[in-house]
Amino acid sequence: MRPLRYSINVTLDGCCHHKAGLPPDEESMRYWTAEMERADALLFGRVTYEMMESEWRKPATGTWPDRVDESQLPFAEAIDRARKYVVSSKLSGVDWNAELLRGDVGDAVQRLKQESGEGLWVGGVTLPSALADRGLIDEYEFLVQPVLAGYGPTLLAGLRERIELELVDRHEFRSGAVSLRYRPGRATA
Secondary structure (H helix, E strand, C coil), X not given: CCCEEEEEEEECCCECCCCCCCCCCHHHHXXXXXXXXXCCEEEEEHHHHHHHHHHHCCCCCXXXXXXXXXXXXXXXXXHHHCEEEEXXXXXXXXXXXXXXXXXXXXXXXHHHHHCCCCCEEECCCHHHHHHHHCCCCCEEEEEEECXXXXXXXXXXXXXXXXXXXXXXXXXXXXXXXXXXXXXXXEEEC
């Protein structure tokens, strides 16, 4: 059974808006590249899939645009070639090495977890909340940015039950960001 890992950038006040944290630097890009390479497949909701595709899909020309700098190339290549699963009731189809998941999200993700491999990776805001409520996330990783955003979607807002977590790893970045990796303990009401 492969684990499902949830990773996201988050500000100190819990904001998960992709533009609220620090701009990516070489160190953080190496870190996120390693995360992409640890996963057999990526799991996205529609909004995150569309956002990531618009930013990280390699153009048909085969040449990355100038906005993708040298420090971002390994990440761009890793996410572009990764296998992807997309949970959406609105999309009629997907491409970019992706497969659309239909039906009950819990059942679909449980089936994916039953397959052999290194692990699945999920990002975004809405889908991870639904998966956390179902107890399907095996590891939480928050790259905490030293920023107070004051606006935007917040981390795992609306969970039905409290989830206790056990710290299993931490890493400090030169930028002041800190990666915190947790595994679920027991859920309590």
